[in-house]
Amino acid sequence: MNTKLVAKNPTAYHNYNIEDKLEAGIVLSGTEIKSIRSGKVNLKDTYALIKNGEVFVVGMHISPYEHGNIFNKDPLRNRKLLLNKREINKLIGLTKQKGYSLVPISLYFKGCFVKLELGIGKGKKLYDKRQDIAKKDAQRQIAINLKNKQF
Numbered sequence: 001m002n003t004k005l006v007a008k009n010p011t012a013y014h015n016y017n018i019e020d021k022l023e024a025g026i027v028l029s030g031t032e033i034k035s036i037r038s039g040k041v042n043l044k045d046t047y048a049l050i051k052n053g054e055v056f057v058v059g060m061h062i063s064p065y066e067h068g069n070i071f072n073k074d075p076l077r078n079r080k081l082l083l084n085k086r087e088i089n090k091l092i093g094l095t096k097q098k099g100y101s102l103v104p105i106s107l108y109f110k111g112c113f114v115k116l117e118l119g120i121g122k123g124k125k126l127y128d129k130r131q132d133i134a135k136k137d138a139q140r141q142i143a144i145n146l147k148n149k150q151f
Contacts, residue, residue: 002111003108003109003110003115004108004109005106005107005108006036006039006041006106006107006108006109006114007039007041007042007043007106007107008043008105008106008107009043009044009046009103009104009105009106010044011044011045012103012104012105012119013105014124014129014132015103015123015124015129016101016103016119016121016122016123016124017121017122017123017124017128018103018105018119018120018121019100019120019121019122020119020120020121021105021117021118021119021120022083022087022091022117022118022119022120023110023115023116023117023118024055024081024082024083024115024116024117024118025081025082025083025113025114025115025116026057026079026080026081026082026107026114026115026116027079027080027081027082028062028079028114029073031064031065031072031073032062032065032073033114034065035062035063035064035065036062036107036114037109040062040063041060041061041062041063041107042060042061043060043104043106043107045059046058046059046060046103046104047059047101047102047103047104048081048102048103048104048118049102050088050091050092050095050102053088053092054080054081054088055080055081055083055088055091055102056078056079056080056081057078057079057081057104057116058078059076060076060079060104060107061075061076062075063075081116081118091120094120099122100120100121100122101120101121101122101123102118102119102120103118103119103120103121104116104117104118104119105117105118105119
């Protein structure tokens with residue numbers, strides 16, 4: 001199946017060490033789908049939580065559809081994720097025992113369905129973030145030096 005990336009969470013890899021990824025469906029209304037197709041979605045400050053054996057994504061902003069009038073939903077409402085019971089039990093175990101967080105990484109179309117890539121990871125400390133920035137800067141400098149070097 002062909003996939004079309006709609007939105008990425010820019011702070012997911014900066015704030016978390018992602019150890020595992022999971023693909024989940026998402027429950028949406030018709031006007032939300034139309035708004036997502038036009039790319040009006042933001043994943044910046046989103047997270048997922050487990051409530052009563054169900055997984056919800058919180059803080060995902062889907063702009064109201066311009067031609068949707070009364071059918072538009074609240075842009076910041078909690079949306080249910082579609083996962084198997086076994087996957088939900090695995091997530092419950094990881095978040096309760098080991099202190100992992102559920103972080104949405106990207107939103108994309110897989111065929112005609114909207115899918116959310118969910119990352120399972122631990123939050124980074126400030127010094128970890130600084131080390132990552134230093135590594136990226138060093139790699140960038142190496143690439144620039146190799147590009148400018150004449151053989």
